[in-house]
Amino acid sequence: MKLLRLLFIFLSVPLFAQQGGMWIPSLLDGMNETEMKNLGMKMSAQDIYDVNNSSLKDAIVHFNGGCTSEMISNQGLLLTNHHCGYSQIQKHSSLESDYLEHGFWAKSLKEELPNPGVTATFIIKIEDVTEKILEGTTATMSEADKQGIIEANIAKVVQNSPKEKYQENRVRTFYEGNQYMLFVVETFKDIRLVGAPPSSIGKFGSDTDNWVWPRHTGDFALFRIYADKNNNPAEYSEDNVPYTPKHFLPISLDGVAENDFTMVFGFPGSTDEYLPSVALEQIVETINPARIAIRDAALAIVDEYMRADPQIKIQYASKFARIANYWKKWRGETLGLTKSNAVGIKKDQERDLTAQMKKKGKQAEYGNLLPQFETYYTQIEPYSLAREYFLETALRNVELLTTAFQVYQLKQAYENRGEQSFNDRRDNLIASMNVKYKDYSSKVDKDVFEVLIALYAEKVDERFLPDSFKNMDVERLTEDVYSNSAFTNFESFKALLEGDAETVMAKLEKDPGYQVARDMADAYFTKIAPDYEALRLNISGLERDYMKALLELSPKDARIFPNANSTMRVTYGQVKGYSPADAVYYEPVTHLDGVMEKYIPGDYEFDVPQKLIDLYNSKDYGPYAENGKIPVNFIGTNHTTGGNSGSPAIDAHGNLIGLNFDRVWEGTMSDYYYDPSLSRNIMVDIRYVLFIVDKYAGATNLIDEMKLVHPKKGKSKRKK
Incomplete structure (x- = not known):
């Protein structure tokens, strides 16, 4: 909500509007937790962020500095977007083994492919260090002098704040320089490619469908994090072993419905919500x-x-x-x-x-x-x-x-x-x-x-x-x-x-x-x-x-969130369709039927693998269908931007239901102004991911690692 719909100062804000914002996960207590529960969330703020105990934030990973990813097994299995891993898939491809064309699936750990230079970063701790950073600055200083002192103070905080030898301290600014936060991070450097669908699935629709709804793209790829024998970050080595995360996301097979609660957890890149x-x-x-x-x-x-x-x-x-x-x-x-x-x-x-x-x-x-x-x-x-x-x-x-x-x-x-x-x-x-x-x-x-x-x-x-x-x-x-x-x-x-x-x-x-x-x-x-x-x-x-004026003159419950700056954020909303123009309404979920409707043989954007066609014709969907149809993508009111690619879409109970990868064309202005009637993020339904991994690729070894649950039925299971 831009300028944060300063309507908040003077007008009552309807519940539906209370879905924009990119919030710091360590500061969700109070207003945010209440809003999220009003939207249907069954967790507590502490379930999302906790320094002393395992929480959702321990499953959220900054992938290679530009995308988001998430842990989906206790063996370091990592899920992100196909387009986030595209260059790695491309580098491993050749005329003999064209993984972009045909996909890649490791059926054992030995078949997984290393990717020198690729990183996966976890947030260990977030701490407010504003007073330390602004110490010595005055209102009468020139901007250049003030920035000089701030930069020197940042260097001191980074140098002197406690951390393990294999960790790193980073300070980032929020609210246009009114707040500074210290992030203690842990970066892993042995990241191996595990699985990727062919581009005809992972990039289906390509340029034509980019920023567009309805969408039918299986935009996902699988990697694995490896660690040393002590479960700590290490350079690539054949002696490294799969990383054991503090938390990984169970995967819901129950799917989504209109008005379901959704939360997107990730590392949004850059927004300018408070421009005059x-x-x-x-x-x-x-x-x-x-x-x-x-x-x-x-x-x-x-x-x-x-x-x-x-x-x-x-x-x-x-x-x-x-x-x-x-x-x-x-x-x-x-x-x-x-x-x-x-x-x-x-x-x-x-x-x-x-x-x-x-x-x-x-x-x-x-x-x-x-x-x-x-x-x-x-x-x-x-x-x-x-x-x-x-x-x-x-x-x-x-x-x-x-x-x-x-x-x-x-x-x-x-x-x-x-x-x-x-x-x-x-x-x-x-x-x-x-x-x-x-x-x-x-x-x-x-x-x-x-x-x-x-x-x-x-x-x-x-x-x-x-x-x-x-x-x-x-x-x-x-x-x-x-x-x-x-x-x-x-x-x-x-x-x-x-x-x-x-x-x-x-x-x-x-x-x-x-x-x-x-x-x-x-x-x-x-x-x-x-x-x-x-x-x-x-x-x-x-x-x-x-920004200081907005913070000072707004009521205590004003919904003012900091601009995105590639740091960890939570955004929440609901699964919801929208009406971009008069007499037009878009449903919130697409299906495999739509892939086949768009299918153009030989077209680089809309071709479909024969095996996917066969699975569709035989309706061999396994446990991933709903009412006889395979869901592919869905949209929600979550406030996202670049950097949220690969972010998990999480349900009310903390389970994985989808994978964020895009926004609708009419809502791309949300970097400057969030409008709940038009702003929609686009997600891959996790059941489509599982269907492709299981039925299309036959990579049941990967399904067996995951924890599949039915939260609405209170059941969990592993793939048999």
């Missing part, structure tokens, strides 16, 4: 339209080439999906913010907050916050817009410029750190580019370059443009770059970087592709970034004070 209306208006009217326009242009070109050339279709499939992912999100986000009148609601909330300031005599302390926001966001808008054009053009959508910018950074490394740093980075860059160029087409990139450079020259404020961009002939520049630059293929790129640093620098300055990237980067770092960063620092200070 002027900032949100800028996103809706200026920033997102620019982002969308740039990617519209790039996607149209790439799509045309992919449709005409099968080889380019293969080369660009992953890149197209990456570009389209946030393009689609930004469109849905803008639609949702507009449809829910988020800007107007925030303006109403700000008027109410101003009245509350006057009522409590806080004008001197907080009265200038909103006018200052107006001033700073007006000042930063052209810088923010220019920054987005630079990021989208030079770093994300024109591959030649992205590569040239990496070489530009190589030059900075040489100038700042010397020849050895240059040599090390140069060697790493060449090694990484060997793979990148295999999926590169200069003719595709050339057309993208020409269109986006023209957009850049037209849309970016003239004062921020490189001098070389003024009165530029885009067509002639494009022809020169893609005819004469060494960045158009790997062999010439590698030759460009051969020699000592001075030799390479001299060659670079003559390369037309490098010249464009250099001019754009120089202009960005001299004309845009300094003022943008200075204004952002001032805005950050305002956000901290604004």
Whole structure:
């Protein structure tokens, strides 16, 4: 609930609205516990988070720093999304053993595959250290001086707080710098691939269905955590053994129904729930339209080439999906913010907050916050817009410029750190580019370059443009770059970087592709970034004070949760359908029938394995069906974002019922404004996971590890 629907200060909030928020699990006592029980939860807050005893938090794992996962057996079996483990599945794949195409299933521990560099992190303890971190700071200090003291205090707390040798202390900020929490964490480094369905199940629907409901995707993968003989973290070793977790999640076979309680436990990445209306208006009217326009242009070109050339279709499939992912999100986000009148609601909330300031005599302390926001966001808008054009053009959508910018950074490394740093980075860059160029087409990139450079020259404020961009002939520049630059293929790129640093620098300055990237980067770092960063620092200070005002002027039971920052959070709600438009209503559960309805033989997005078709035709569903149908996905009102991928969906009793993997298109604005009528997270039904593991893969060895329960009947069992 954004700005946390400051309706909370002045209006009664209906129970249904009390489902947004990403809450710190160690602070659920009181209001949150009451709300959760009102929604149907049968557990206590202590069942969810307990330092001294086993609790749900001991089964929740930060997977490789970007996704969430959960323990589902007492032998270290870990469940996450297929897309979270995709790169590991890909690395183990070959023409002879294509696990992306056919899936992978280890039928014994010896068959499980190691993944160097992959990590699994548990939260051992969460502690409030705000007083220690803010010690020595004053309200009259500059933001830069204040941050210097805070960073020094964080270093002291991290260094001096107790932990085991194999653990780590981390301090994270909450409420825009009004609260600091210490996390004691334990990270395991021997993580092995156990099972993954073929992409035709794990990525069913692919780009077309991304951010969309109804959904029919079996987005899951299985790994196992290994530990040393003392059950502690260790580097990979054949002597390591499966980890014994403090807690693992029993799995419910009872399924879900509309209005059932659901809780999603995980590590959401980033949200901005408390932006003032002027900032949100800028996103809706200026920033997102620019982002969308740039990617519209790039996607149209790439799509045309992919449709005409099968080889380019293969080369660009992953890149197209990456570009389209946030393009689609930004469109849905803008639609949702507009449809829910988020800007107007925030303006109403700000008027109410101003009245509350006057009522409590806080004008001197907080009265200038909103006018200052107006001033700073007006000042930063052209810088923010220019920054987005630079990021989208030079770093994300024109591959030649992205590569040239990496070489530009190589030059900075040489100038700042010397020849050895240059040599090390140069060697790493060449090694990484060997793979990148295999999926590169200069003719595709050339057309993208020409269109986006023209957009850049037209849309970016003239004062921020490189001098070389003024009165530029885009067509002639494009022809020169893609005819004469060494960045158009790997062999010439590698030759460009051969020699000592001075030799390479001299060659670079003559390369037309490098010249464009250099001019754009120089202009960005001299004309845009300094003022943008200075204004952002001032805005950050305002956000901290604004957050303080919200916390201070709101009633004790106000539902103010901290923005997501990749730390452990709990969000709760209910299984619930929704109505995205007039005369349209979406049911909350999809089934295998829908997979078959979407089935297109040979299509990379909607093909279906023959064995799955056979199981469907024979209705060989085992104990995983309900009313003769296999459930696949379901939606709920849980407030999620990136980083919640792989998070467990947990029922009222603490059992696993699903696996979070996406949000609906109309509700993607929940990073800024949570609307309970539109915001829905999408989850894989755990019974579909079990059905695929058991009936499709025949990996009954994995089913046997799990604890399968019927909470509504009070029974538990293991697979026979």
